[in-house]
Amino acid sequence: MKTFSHYIITRFNIKSQGWTKDKNGNTVNDLAWLKHRYNLFDMFCLPSMVSQSEKNYQWLVFFDKETPEEFRRKNEKISKQLKQFKPFYVDGFLDFENSLRAYITKDSKSDYVLTTRFDNDDCFHENALKVIQQSFSPKHNTVIELANGLTMQISSETKLAKRNNVFSGPFITLVEKTQDSIELQTVYDCEHTEWENRAEFTTIDNGYYWLQTIHDANITNRLYQDLTFNKKFLGGFHFNYKPKFKLSYIVFVIFKNLGVFKIKRRFSIN
Incomplete structure (x- = not known):
């Protein structure tokens, strides 16, 4: 029996009553939104998974049961390109949770199960899954945290920011021991911010292993303040x-790092 089985889990376009508008008030999960998401998926998410140095994983991607046929055909094409990619079609979030648990329970023959969160418009470093698996310890109900990552704005103009020391963030991995008498939770048993009170954490802080894209159709994501070019x-x-970073952005970051704006603010107050 293998020590662990590793599942990367992505919710793509599952319908939810609490998730109907993006941060700009535009409708989500309609055809225009779906086409835009697939463009982001093809641009960032998919190539980052194809390029993973660690190949011992399964990528479970959940779609709404009414996903149009053209996208189902696209998913089949991806499955042939990347054998770890496995599309599922579900009826809402409850069906997603039940289908996820049922599949892993039937599929895994390991002592432990690792489930990792991953959004369809984000990107993993090529060694992200490798360092997660290297950090595995046979301890039930443990969260592996990739503490450092990047946010990159891709709408209007390109901007890049570092995020350090993230705790209970959106790229966490839950470690569970498989037990016949206890149902699997999976990392989606609760919101990622709630795991801080439910599990012990193992932190990876020696590199930047994830990238969030900031665009007009995000629900809540935003660019952070530690800017870089x-x-x-x-x-x-x-x-x-x-x-491609604009010259005005590069100059702004240089001045910001030199503390020019703080000095200017101090003089304006005095």
């Missing part, structure tokens, strides 16, 4: 997008 932070991230 240094593309070295993007090394190891594989996506079909060429970030």
Whole structure:
């Protein structure tokens, strides 16, 4: 028996009564939204998974049962390109949770199960799954946290920011021991912010292993304040997008890092 089985879990377009508008008030899960999400998926999410150095995982991607046929055909094509990609079609969030648990319970023959959150418009570093698995410890109800990552704005103009010391963030992995008498929880048993009170944490803070894209159709994501234009932070991230920073943005970041704006504010107050 293998020590653990690792499942990456993505919710793509599952319908929810509490999730009907993006941050700009536009409708989500309609055809226009779905086409836009697939563009982001093809640009960031999919190439990052194809490029993973660790191949021992399954990627379970959940779609609404009414997903149009053209996208179902696309999913079948992806399945042939990436054998770890497994599409599921469900009727709402309850069906998602039940289907997820049922599949893993039947599929896994391991002592432990790892389930990792991953959104359809985000991106993993090529070694993200490798470092998660290297950090595995045979301890039930443990969360593995990739504490450092990046946020990249791709709408209007490109901006890049670092995020450090994230706790109970959106890229966590739950470790569970498989037990016949206890039903699996999976990492989606609650919101990611709630795990801080439900599990012990193992923190990985020696690199940047995830990237969130900031665009007009996000629900809540935003660019963070630790801005940079240094593309070295993007090394190891594989996506079909060429970030180009405007000169005005580069100058702004330089001045910000030099503390020019703080000095100016101090003089204006005095």
